[in-house]
Amino acid sequence: MRLFDKINSGDTIEIPLELRSSLVSNNQIKFLIRYEVETGEEETSPMAKYRFTRIVFSIDSVFAFFLKRHVHLSTKVANEHIINI
Numbered sequence: 001m002r003l004f005d006k007i008n009s010g011d012t013i014e015i016p017l018e019l020r021s022s023l024v025s026n027n028q029i030k031f032l033i034r035y036e037v038e039t040g041e042e043e044t045s046p047m048a049k050y051r052f053t054r055i056v057f058s059i060d061s062v063f064a065f066f067l068k069r070h071v072h073l074s075t076k077v078a079n080e081h082i083i084n085i
Helices: none
Strands: 026-036 052-059 068-074 080-082
Touching: none
Parallel strands: none
Antiparallel strands: 026 052, 068 080
16 A cells, blocks of 8 residues: 655554454464655765565454354154254
8 A cells, every 4th residue: 555645753544454364363464564764865865765664463363153053852863963053
């Protein structure tokens, strides 16, 4: 995502994320962010024009729904169970 507005020191921005996970577990999300630094000096500055920062955080993925199950004894066959999901 590119942001073209200037972000001042201390300002915050929100970037909405939507994630889907195929596993129920703890997932580590990693971002590498490149940003441009304005030094206010001439182009001969020894500082790099772009800098990088890493953001790492963990999220727990859970089920979107839970199964509801019932186990009943069969009324037709002895020692048999009926499972309803």
